[in-house]
Amino acid sequence: MFKQTLWVAILGAAFAAAYGTAAAQSAAKKSAGLSPNCTASAPVRDYLVTVGEWDTVPKDREGKAVAYNDRGFARTANSKLERYNFDPSVIIVKRGDCVNLRIHDLKGSHHNVTIEATEIGSESAALIDDAGKVTGKAVARANPNAFEGPEKLKAGEFVRGEQVMFRFQANRPGTYRMICEVHTFVGPKGELRGYDDKGKPVQGPMVAYITVLP
Template identity: 25%
Template sequence: MLPIRFWLYLVAVLLLTGAVYITNAPFVARNASAGQPTAPSQEKTFYMVTGEFKGRYQGKKLEAYRWDPGMIVVHQGDRVHLVIRGVSGKEHPFSIQGYNVRGNVRQGQITRVSFTAYKPGTFQLICHTHPTAETNGPMIGYIVVLPRQTT
C-alpha cells in the first residue's frame, strides 16, 4: 500500500496538469450533451486574465507576459464579450488588430469590451506595453473568427 502523501501528491500533479491544459486550450462553445460545436450563437462571453511572470536564469532577468486563455474561437457574426481581470502587471493597454477595439486592463480591476466578429480570420489581442521582445513581450492573444457555416 502506498503512503497517503504519494496519493495526495499524485492528485495535485494531475489537477495542475489539467489546469495547464485547460488554460492553454482554445475555447470553443460546445453542445454539452453531444460534445460537438454548437451552431453559431449570437452572444459569447469569455473570461480572461493577464499573466506576468518574472525570474532569473544564469544571472539574467527574465520576464514573460500573457493573456489567458491565449486563444478564443468564435464564429463570424457572433457578439463577443471579453471580461478581462488584471491579475498581474500594473496595466496593459490593448487593441484587437483588424477591429476598432481598444481597452486598458489595470491590476486588480476588471475591463469589459464587446464587439461583433464581422470578418473571419485570426486577429491579435496585443498589449501595447509589451508588443515586442525588447519590451519583454510580445504579449499577444489570438481571436480566431471562423466563417459562418450555412446549413
C-alpha cells in the same frame, strides 16, 4: 522631354492613388471583420481572459537554477524571468457571434488591450467588478494603486485588480491579433519585436489571437 516627364508624373500619381485606395480598402475590410456593435439577433458569447506577468526561474535539466541572458542583459542564477501573456492566448468564436470579452488584470502594474486593424479595444471600455457591475471607464486617469507609482494612466489602461469589458460582433472569418501595447515594440514595417533599430533591448510583444470560424 517635358511630355515624357509629364507622363511619368501622371502615371506615378495614378499608381500612388490606386495603391492608396487598395490599402484603404484592405484596412476597411479587415476593420469590418469585427464590429463594435452587435445586432439584436446575434447569439451572445461570454469570455474571460486574464493578463499578467508570470515569474519563473530558469533551470537546467537537473533542475538547478542557472544564469541566463534576458534581452541582452546578463542575469545571475535565481534571477526571476517575467513572461507576459494572455490566458487563454487563443479565443475561438463563430461568424455572427456577439462576443462579451472580460479581461482581468491579475498581475502587472497596468495593461491595455487593442485588436489590431479594428476599432475594438479597452480604450473607454467599461471597468467592472466581479459581479459584472460597471464601476467606471478605462479613460486617462490617475493610477488608483498608489503603491505602483504616481504616473498617470493613458486611455484604455487598467491596473492590477481591475477588469474591463467590451463587446464586438465577429462578421468575417479569420485570425485577429489582440495585443497589449504597454509591452510591445512596433518596428518600421509594423512588426513586433524585442529590439529597436540600434539593437537596444526593449520589452517583447504580449499577444493573443481571436479566431473567427465560418
